[in-house]
Amino acid sequence: MQAPKVSVVMATRDRPQLLRRAVSSVLAQDYDGPIEIVLVYDGTAIDALSDLELPTGCTLRAVGNDRTPGLAGARNTGILTATGSLIALCDDDDEWKPSKLSRQVPLFEDPEVVLAATGIEIMSSGGSHVRVPPTRVYLANLLRSRITELHPSSFVLRAKALLGDLGLVDEELPASYGEDYDMLLRAVQVGRIASIPDPLTVIHWDRTSYFTEKWQGIVDGLGYILDKHPQFASSRVGRSRIEGQIAFAHGALGDRPRARNWAYRAIRNDPRQPRAYLAMMVGMGVVSGEKVVATLNHRGRGL
Template sequence: MTTHVSVVIPTRDRPQLLRRAISSVLAQSSDVTVEIIVVFDGSAVESLADLDAGRHRIRTLPNNRTRGLAGARNTGIAAASNDYVAFCDDDDEWLPGKLAAQLPLLDDPHVPLVATGIRVLTTRGAHDRPSPARATHEDLLRSRITELHPSSFLFRTADARGRLGGIDEDLPASYGEDYDLLLRAAQLGDIVAVPEPLTLVHWDRSSYFTDRWRGVADGLGYLLDKHAGFATAPVGRARIEGQIAFAHGALGEHRSARTWAGRALRDDWRQLRAYLALIVSLRILSGRRVIAALNARGRGV
């Protein structure tokens, strides 16, 4: 039996990458039919009439909600006409069997969200990052579990519009909207995943967030305040404090960087992000250089 899935792809001014992402979604196995909803966020809507969708369907819409990734995702969720909805970023790709491998995991009504492992493509090659098969709310407080990437997310459309509550459009710069969604979903039931790296994540080009450190700092601070569980998860809290410290260091706000690094180290003296933030705040290395070195190895701050 054919399953129908709506796939939301937010985009802005990346036509070639967008077409690569769409092509990978159209290449899903024959027992899945997709409706691709491309949401243009802050750029002119293209018809994409040059693309042959075959048995599938491509729709293009403007973001009619809050500008940014969160509003664009919500615009796509609202427009979805199928029982299942998935995300794919415009600079990422899927392998052909992705949806077919994930869909059976949603037969369990207690599962709110399904992901896959990822293959990170960098300037130095490919790095396979298998995901855990299951993650609890406590797991996600301790660690972001970056293998659970938003380009791999699949869930029921009714859940996205209902008990999951959509994407939080109040998040500064939409930064961390995927982590926020995972934390909220995991309060409803465990996140499950196909560990195999069926989602291709491209770190061989600049991300929109690479140099937008103010949004990173403000977004992560918002998440610390929003999720009360971090109060009892010092290791997870230290991780976010270390990321905030690094963002301040990259902004040249060295006193704030050292303050946040101190908080992180009081919560967890092993928090490496705090030490990286101190290195940046002391001008030993620039934030951009640190990020470039980490990304080349398939890692991030």
């Protein structure tokens, strides 16, 4: 039986060289089945990369984002354009190791699996950092922790689920911030999330992220996620984590009163929440939010 067709959706904006690196890593897959690459240009001119040599079984399409501007709309444009039974996501500045799909796709032989991920290797200014996710994830795990080892550049999803019970990427999410977390929270409630516990996806933090300085988007996006998922009421630790992140973003914006208020909320739910205390330090100007994030990224960690 032929291996299922995988459609790889890459949303891109103003990163032509990094995009070529990402696409080349997909073309280098040792997967036996057909691969369709769908590039979605978000507000920039379309480059079909027609100079690239495509191996047998691989096709490439380039389209413009015809939905909501931003990452969520671009990904949905790609998902709706794709023709594969499996949809893979990859950021335009990340890479896959050659065996990623051949190792990951067999997880879908379990009909309950709706989303599969892999471990990641983070390349930061501090070197290489390997992060391995659990092989099975439950809702309680995701409420307590974002489980950053589950990175969207490693995601493969069933197209049928995306067009059905799971649904598309939420385009109402402010600044598309946390759209991957929202997807995980929804996926685990309609099926199973499985992972390959090996670092088959390379995540590059040795460059500027579009989200690093978008503090208001973080405030709005995480607030939206808290409101959308009432299950956080059952996880004080998880709610505190997000409240601490919102507090930190307010502090980075220089809004000391809101940073303090959100930090107090976080501490009430979990007195050990470090982001709350960092938020107050940032709000008081002791250290900048950018400096804290840069230090964490250097160590292969996020906020």
